[in-house]
Amino acid sequence: QQRTWAGASRIPGPGGPWGATGTSPLVRRGSSSASSCAPEVVLTRERYSVRRLPFSVVSEDDLAALERIVPGRVITDPEELEAPNVDWLRTVRGSSKVLLRPRTSQEVAHILRYCHERNLAVSPQGGNTGMVGGSTPVFDEIIVSTALMNQIVSFHNVSGVLVCQAGCVLEELSRYVEERGFVVPLDLGAKGSCHIGGNVATNAGGLRFLRYGSLRGTVLGLEVVLADGTILNCLTSLRKDNTGYDLKQLFIGSEGTLGVITAVSILCPPKPSAVNVAFLGCPGFAEVLQTFCTCRGMLGEILSAFEFMDAECMKLVGLHLHLACPVQESPFYILIETSGSGAGHDAEKLSGFLEQVLGSGLVTDGTLATDQRRIKMLWALRERITEALSRDGYVYKYDLSLPLDRLYDLVSDLRARLGLHAKHVVGYGHLGDGNLHLNVTAEAFSPSLLGTLEPYVYEWTARQRGSVSAEHGLGFKKKDVLGYSKPPEALQLMQQLKALLDPKGILNPYKTLPTRT
Ligand SMILES: O=C(O)CC[C@@H](O)C(=O)O
Numbered sequence: 001q002q003r004t005w006a007g008a009s010r011i012p013g014p015g016g017p018w019g020a021t022g023t024s025p026l027v028r029r030g031s032s033s034a035s036s037c038a039p040e041v042v043l044t045r046e047r048y049s050v051r052r053l054p055f056s057v058v059s060e061d062d063l064a065a066l067e068r069i070v071p072g073r074v075i076t077d078p079e080e081l082e083a084p085n086v087d088w089l090r091t092v093r094g095s096s097k098v099l100l101r102p103r104t105s106q107e108v109a110h111i112l113r114y115c116h117e118r119n120l121a122v123s124p125q126g127g128n129t130g131m132v133g134g135s136t137p138v139f140d141e142i143i144v145s146t147a148l149m150n151q152i153v154s155f156h157n158v159s160g161v162l163v164c165q166a167g168c169v170l171e172e173l174s175r176y177v178e179e180r181g182f183v184v185p186l187d188l189g190a191k192g193s194c195h196i197g198g199n200v201a202t203n204a205g206g207l208r209f210l211r212y213g214s215l216r217g218t219v220l221g222l223e224v225v226l227a228d229g230t231i232l233n234c235l236t237s238l239r240k241d242n243t244g245y246d247l248k249q250l251f252i253g254s255e256g257t258l259g260v261i262t263a264v265s266i267l268c269p270p271k272p273s274a275v276n277v278a279f280l281g282c283p284g285f286a287e288v289l290q291t292f293c294t295c296r297g298m299l300g301e302i303l304s305a306f307e308f309m310d311a312e313c314m315k316l317v318g319l320h321l322h323l324a325c326p327v328q329e330s331p332f333y334i335l336i337e338t339s340g341s342g343a344g345h346d347a348e349k350l351s352g353f354l355e356q357v358l359g360s361g362l363v364t365d366g367t368l369a370t371d372q373r374r375i376k377m378l379w380a381l382r383e384r385i386t387e388a389l390s391r392d393g394y395v396y397k398y399d400l401s402l403p404l405d406r407l408y409d410l411v412s413d414l415r416a417r418l419g420l421h422a423k424h425v426v427g428y429g430h431l432g433d434g435n436l437h438l439n440v441t442a443e444a445f446s447p448s449l450l451g452t453l454e455p456y457v458y459e460w461t462a463r464q465r466g467s468v469s470a471e472h473g474l475g476f477k478k479k480d481v482l483g484y485s486k487p488p489e490a491l492q493l494m495q496q497l498k499a500l501l502d503p504k505g506i507l508n509p510y511k512t513l514p515t516r517t
């Protein structure tokens with residue numbers, strides 16, 4: 001099986017779940033089949049003591065009926081079901097016995113109509129690259145995979161509007177529109193495996209958020225199949241359409257709990273002709289923030305990414321991925337990307353900015369890339385942190401929105417609090433969006449370490465009026481902490497919307513909304 005990370009690929013070697021150790025980008029997010037030496041993942045229902053809801057159990061008659069809906073695309077082979085039952089982080093595992101591969105929205109509609117009637121639970125699945133266990137079943141839910149729904153429907157080369165099925169892989173869409181002079185307004189480390197439908201269902205943020213904003217703005221229309229099999233065709237390509245409630249927003253970020261997204265219409269901006277990446281070393285977090293202010297002031301409209309990582313992250317990408325630090329060792333590193341339409345103009349602005357931050361001591365060392373190969377190399381240091389962390393052990397992940405001036409305090413605080421109980425406590429993320437990725441690694445999952453981290457991290461975040469999930473969603477792992485970021489009235493309305501759209505609760509159960517006690 002081919003495994004890819006950020007577009008690069010290789011065949012897995014014998015060296016463990018991530019293949020042989022080496023220098024190439026090896027890991028495909030979304031496939032946890034890995035090699036046979038990978039330790040078994042504990043069943044979600046056991047690790048988290050979940051109670052199965054009273055759904056029907058798939059019978060032989062059901063299998064025959066489903067076979068009539070998607071002939072030859074009903075998968076029941078336990079070996080083939082292993083990977084889709086486990087998340088790519090290998091932290092949650094369901095026990096689904098059936099995976100379906102529809103090709104069309106009509107087939108999805110037939111499947112859901114049938115499951116609704118029979119009270120069978122469904123777990124929609126795209127690339128299975130999420131961070132919060134949102135796309136893997138918890139018990140025996142039927143997995144409905146979008147893998148074969150991978151057709152581009154249309155692309156308009158004046159407006160840049162792309163319409164495609166939900167199962168298109170992000171990187172393939174990027175390649176397609178780039179050949180036509182546009183870019184997809186979304187980019188993330190899992191681009192080689194994630195599906196656009198899953199991206200929209202989770203309202204994925206990613207690396208272009210600072211420039212192009214949320215999918216809530218760039219997704220123009222959606223086609224969604226509701227729990228009872230109704231096809232809701234809101235697949236408009238209009239930029240402006242102020243008629244009634246904006247129903248698509250309900251499904252963006254609903255993680256497959258309100259409907260299954262089957263097609264999307266997305267506005268692609270023109271491809272910038274001049275791209276530069278600067279990688280800088282900073283002496284402290286205060287200087288990182290100062291550099292951000294200076295950068296916004298001096299680069300203005302050409303700034304397209306402002307990412308940061310701490311020294312621990314750099315240590316881990318060096319240790320596990322053999323990526324070399326391109327600048328002098330520093331406590332913090334910043335990656336700045338500019339995207340514009342005039343190479344000369346952008347270069348002039350950038351050199352003025354670099355002169356300023358180096359001269360004032362905000363930055364101690366830096367390197368600049370203008371060619372594709374070096375740009376990719378610098379981005380790899382930031383994009384592949386997740387992969388390096390996964391090789392370090394069990395990873396506790398927190399994805400927080402915090403006020404910029406307090407953004408790193410929680411990392412330092414936890415490092416002191418956890419001491420030797422953790423292997424590494426790292427902080428990195430989309431600083432330009434106020435989004436911290438706080439990750440803690442340990443040799444193995446431990447309930448006591450989890451107890452030290454939670455609810456501490458969530459309480460800390462709530463005190464700052466931050467968000468307990470900036471961009472990864474809630475899925476299975478974070479569903480019970482929603483109340484730290486939303487008031488009880490909002491939670492209640494969410495429950496009511498769920499009951500309205502999915503009265504039997506068959507769509508992605510045990511996800512997004514808190515367990516009712
Ligand atoms: O692994 C994580 O915690 C973050 C993953 C992703 O959102 C990123 O920004 O690299």
Ligand SMILES: [Zn+2]
Pocket residue numbers: 205206429430437471
């Ligand atoms: Zn991120």
